[in-house]
Structures are given as structure tokens and as C-alpha cells.
Amino acid sequence: MNIAIVGTGYVGLVSGACFAEMGVNVFCVDVNAEKIEGLKNGIIPIYEPGLTTIVQRNYEADRLHFTTDLPSVLNDMDMVFIAVGTPSDETGNADLSAVFEVAKTIADNLSRYILIVTKSTVPVGTTYKVKELIRNQLNERGLFDLEFDVASNPEFLKEGAAVDDFMSPDRVVVGVETERAKELMSKLYRPFLLNNFRVIFMDILSSEMTKYASNAMLATRISFMNDIANLCEQVGADVNMVRRGMGSDSRIGKKFLYPGCGYGGSCFPKDIRALIKVAENVGYEMNVLKAVEEVNNRQKTILFRKFNAYFQGNIKGKTAAVWGLSFKPETDDMRDAPSLTLIRSLLDAGVNVRAYDPAAMKEAKRYLGDSIYYASDIYDAANDADALIVPTEWKEFRLPNWGILRKIMNNYLVVDGRNIYNREELESYGFEYRGIGQK
Ligand code: UDX
Numbered sequence: 001m002n003i004a005i006v007g008t009g010y011v012g013l014v015s016g017a018c019f020a021e022m023g024v025n026v027f028c029v030d031v032n033a034e035k036i037e038g039l040k041n042g043i044i045p046i047y048e049p050g051l052t053t054i055v056q057r058n059y060e061a062d063r064l065h066f067t068t069d070l071p072s073v074l075n076d077m078d079m080v081f082i083a084v085g086t087p088s089d090e091t092g093n094a095d096l097s098a099v100f101e102v103a104k105t106i107a108d109n110l111s112r113y114i115l116i117v118t119k120s121t122v123p124v125g126t127t128y129k130v131k132e133l134i135r136n137q138l139n140e141r142g143l144f145d146l147e148f149d150v151a152s153n154p155e156f157l158k159e160g161a162a163v164d165d166f167m168s169p170d171r172v173v174v175g176v177e178t179e180r181a182k183e184l185m186s187k188l189y190r191p192f193l194l195n196n197f198r199v200i201f202m203d204i205l206s207s208e209m210t211k212y213a214s215n216a217m218l219a220t221r222i223s224f225m226n227d228i229a230n231l232c233e234q235v236g237a238d239v240n241m242v243r244r245g246m247g248s249d250s251r252i253g254k255k256f257l258y259p260g261c262g263y264g265g266s267c268f269p270k271d272i273r274a275l276i277k278v279a280e281n282v283g284y285e286m287n288v289l290k291a292v293e294e295v296n297n298r299q300k301t302i303l304f305r306k307f308n309a310y311f312q313g314n315i316k317g318k319t320a321a322v323w324g325l326s327f328k329p330e331t332d333d334m335r336d337a338p339s340l341t342l343i344r345s346l347l348d349a350g351v352n353v354r355a356y357d358p359a360a361m362k363e364a365k366r367y368l369g370d371s372i373y374y375a376s377d378i379y380d381a382a383n384d385a386d387a388l389i390v391p392t393e394w395k396e397f398r399l400p401n402w403g404i405l406r407k408i409m410n411n412y413l414v415v416d417g418r419n420i421y422n423r424e425e426l427e428s429y430g431f432e433y434r435g436i437g438q439k
Contacts, residue, residue, distance in 0.1 A: 002025045002026075003024055003079045003080065003188070004028075004073055004079075005027070005083050006029045006083060006084060006102045007029075007082065007083040007098070008028050008032075008035060008036070009046075009084070009085055010046060011083045012081070012084070013051070014157060014162045014163060015081065015083060016028040016064060017058060020058035025063055025065075026058075026063065026064050026065065027073045027077070028064065029067055029068065029069075036067065036068050039055070047359045048162050074106065075109070075110065075111050078115065078184060079117055080106060080115075080117070081153070082102050082103070082116065082120055082130070085098055086121055093277045094123050099120060099126065100133060103130045103133045103134055106134060107138055107141075110138065110143075113146075113147050114148050115181050116134065116151070117150070117153050117185075119155050121155075121215075121270075123274055124209050124212070124278055125208070127152045128205075134150075149180060150181075150204070152173075152176075153172070153175070154173055154207060156169060159265065159266070160328065169197050171197055171198050172197065172199045173210050173211070174207060175203055175205070211271075212271055213275075216275050216292070218268070219271075219292050219296070222268075222296070223292040223293075223295040226262065229437025230299075232438070238439060239419075239438065243257050258418070259436050260418045261299060261302055261338040261391050261436070262341075264338050265327045265333060266333060272293050276293070300342075301342075302436065303391060303415050304342050304345040306434045307346075307389060310413050316349060316351070318352070318386040319354060320353055320386065320387050321375075321385035322346075322355040322372075323389070324357055324392025324393065324394055324397065325355055325361070325392065326363070326364075326392055329392055329393055331360070332359040332360040332362070337391070338392075342389065343372060353372040353373065354381045354383065356378050358394050361374050383408050384408070384410050386409070386410050387415060388413070388414045390415070390418060391417045392418070393418035393420045402425070402426065402429040402431070412430055412432055414431050414432065414433050414434065419436050421435070423435065
């Protein structure tokens with residue numbers, strides 16, 4: 001089986017490498033020549049555990065290929081996946097120009113049957129728009145009888161666990177409208193079926209909607225828990241206990257109930273905005289999701305507010321150590337990271353920032369330039385600091401040497417944005433502890 005995957009971002013590269021790992025012959029295509037050259041030389045543009053190994057292995061085995069030239073491989077393919085970016089435009093709508101650009105290239109060069117699959121997260125109805133664009137273009141070329149199919153196959157992988165998620169997904173969602181497309185997709189996913197998951201076939205519009213609805217539900221759980229956490233603080237309850245009590249109800253479940261300093265990343269913020277817009281465009285108002293977004297925006301300011309409140313607003317000239325910059329652990333992704341909201345507020349208030357992250361320092365520099373000090377490790381960041389603030393729960397932050405920190409810091413405030421520390425332990429070292437949703 002031969003497939004092309006257009007777009008070598010997270011979704012495209014991980015999907016390409018994982019399909020190749022299952023024996024499929026995969027061509028990863030990108031317009032960015034530098035990226036493609038890099039990939040040929042083993043340079044993986046993203047930090048993702050396990051990805052480098054399978055990219056190299058399959059590239060060497062000649063099952064995974066990299067090219068900038070879609071037309072040259074297109075007519076040897078059984079299917080082509082569109083996995084290019086769909087960022088928010090200024091109005092919150094998903095910007096689909098890259099998706100339609102790929103569709104146009106396919107239509108301009110196609111000469112035999114192919115299945116075209118949208119894998120990027122796209123607003124409901126986009127796959128049909130791709131189909132219409134390609135049909136019109138083929139007709140213009142006089143190719144009225146040239147058949148093709150479209151399908152929707154949204155990706156649910158999480159950054160930092162992308163390879164595992166792809167290889168052992170809870171389910172695979174596929175939207176199709178013909179038997180031929182269904183058969184091809186069944187064949188492609190058959191090797192993964194050994195892992196006991198289900199392929200759920202449905203119509204194309206429902207498949208596109210499933211992706212948005214899933215992300216929206218997960219984000220809703222997080223904002224709901226952040227609201228509960230804030231209320232816990234006010235009434236003297238402990239959200240850690242409340243979360244455990246709630247999560248053990250099998251109807252609720254344990255996952256995605258962790259309060260913190262807000263969700264970030266490339267998916268939740270963008271997809272929530274896009275779904276609100278999808279609804280607006282058909283005259284419907286997504287009230288719950290609007291609140292989810294509002295609560296999240298406020299939650300991203302919570303670390304700064306706790307720091308400011310502790311020093312009663314006298315923070316100009318103080319120094320804050322910030323541990324963790326990426327929007328979550330095991331990634332270097334800084335998109336919509338809560339750390340950025342925190343650091344910008346600190347800098348605006350005249351606070352010096354000493355930051356450390358195990359993977360995202362280079363990426364962070366693109367956002368923050370030289371406005372902060374980039375520390376070599378957690379202790380270097382904490383040197384002479386008045387407070388330690390933790391927006392991201394990297395494993396290596398979990399058991400620091402509090403004795404050393406007590407000696408090298410100037411003041412002893414710890415603001416724990418992910419509830420990874422124990423209040424009693426920190427207090428025994430003489431620290432002032434501020435968590436999320438605790439007394
Ligand atoms: C998410 C979805 O999980 C994935 O299915 C989809 O394909 C893309 O979007 P990702 O953005 O990689 O994946 O990260 P995820 O692990 O879901 O975390 C998103 C954000 O929510 C992070 O900022 C994280 O810190 C936050 N989060 C997550 C919480 O604040 N509390 C939780 O309980 C879980």
C-alpha cells in the first residue's frame with residue numbers, strides 16, 4: 001500500500017512514521033524544503049519521545065520517504081492524507097488555506113483513482129469542500145470520468161505521547177461515503193487491529209464533528225475543575241480530595257480532572273475557538289464553550305495573582321524563578337502556554353524572571369527573546385529568587401532538594417501551578433506554599 005501524507009507537523013510526521021512502522025510505503029510531503037532536507041538527514045523538527053527512532057528506522061528501511069514534490073508521487077499513491085496546519089485566523093475561524101492549497105495541487109495533477117483523507121482538524125463540512133474543489137478542477141481539465149473519494153480521519157494523539165497514542169489508540173474514527181473508501185481505510189488500519197481497538201466508521205460530517213466535540217469536552221472538564229478549584233479555595237475545601245472523590249464515579253472517570261494554571265497547546269484553544277465559530281456561522285451559540293474559554297483565560301493569570309498577592313503588590317524589582325515553559329511536560333511546544341501569560345505579567349510589573357525548561361528553552365526564546373534569563377538547571381533558576389513558580393509539571397521538578405533551594409533563594413514562596421508538591425513537606429523546610437484549589 002502506498003500513501004502520501006502532506007504536512008510534516010506533529011500529526012503528519014507521527015502518522016507517517018507509524019504507518020511506515022506497520023509496513024506501509026509512506027511519502028511524507030512538505031512545502032518546506034529545509035524541513036524535508038533535515039528529515040532526510042535525521043533531524044526531527046519536533047521534540048516527541050520515540051519519534052526519532054521510528055523515523056530513522058523506517059527511512060533506512062526505505063519505507064518512509066521525504067519529498068517536497070507531491071505531483072511527482074501522487075499518481076502512484078492509493079491514498080493521500082491532508083495533515084497540514086489549520087491555525088486560527090484573526091476572527092477565531094480555522095484558516096483552511098493550506099488545506100485547499102493541497103486539494104488544488106491534487107486536482108491539478110491527478111490522473112487515476114485516489115482516496116483523499118482529511119486528517120487535520122477541520123470545521124464540519126470542510127472535507128466536502130475539498131471534494132467539491134477537486135471535482136470542479138477535474139471537470140475543468142475535462143476529466144469528468146476520473147473518480148476519487150474523500151474521507152475524514154481525525155487524529156486524537158497527545159503531544160508527548162503521540163507515538164504510543166497512534167500505535168494503541170482508544171479508537172480510530174473514520175468518516176466515509178463509499179464502500180471503496182471504507183475498504184481502503186479498513187485495509188490501512190488492519191495491522192493496528194491486533195492492538196484491540198475499534199475503527200468506528202461513520203458519515204463524514206459526524207467524523208469531523210467527533211474531533212471537535214472530543215477536544216471541547218476535555219477542555220470543558222479542565223475549565224470546570226479549575227472553577228471548582230477556585231471555589232474550593234474560597235470555602236476551605238481541598239480540590240485534590242474533591243477530584244479523587246469525583247473521579248472514582250465510573251460515570252465521571254479519573255482522567256482530565258486535574259486543575260492547574262489553565263490549558264494551552266496547539267489544539268484545545270484553537271479548536272474551542274473554531275467550534276464556537278462553526279456554531280456562530282450557522283446561527284447557534286455555544287454558551288458552555290464560551291464559558292470554558294473565559295474560565296481558561298482567567299486561570300492562566302492565577303500564578304501571577306498568587307505571587308502578587310503574597311507580596312501585597314510590592315513586586316517591582318523582585319526575582320521569580322519559573323520552572324517549566326512548555327504548555328505541558330514532554331514537549332517543547334510553547335503555543336498558548338500558560339507560562340507565557342505568567343512571564344509577560346511578571347515582566348510588565350518589573351519582576352526579573354529566571355526560567356528553566358528541560359526541552360522548550362530554544363522555542364521559548366522565539367517568544368520571549370532576551371527579556372528573561374535562561375537558566376542552566378532548576379537551581380540556577382532559583383538562585384537569589386524571591387519565589388519559585390511552576391507552570392509545567394516536568395518529572396524532574398517533582399523531587400528537588402528543598403534544603404539547597406532554601407539556602408540559595410532570597411524569599412521562600414512556592415507557587416505550584418500543577419499541585420505537584422506537598423504543603424507539609426515544604427512548610428517543614430520553611431517555604432510558604434500556594435497550590436491550586438487548596439486552603
Ligand atoms: C489534546 C488532546 O488530548 C488530543 O486528543 C488532541 O488530538 C490534541 O489536543 P494535547 O494538546 O497534546 O492533546 O495535550 P493534552 O495532554 O490533552 O493537554 C492539553 C492541556 O490541558 C495542557 O495544557 C494540560 O496541562 C492541560 N490539562 C490536561 C489540565 O490542565 N488538566 C488535565 O487534567 C489534563
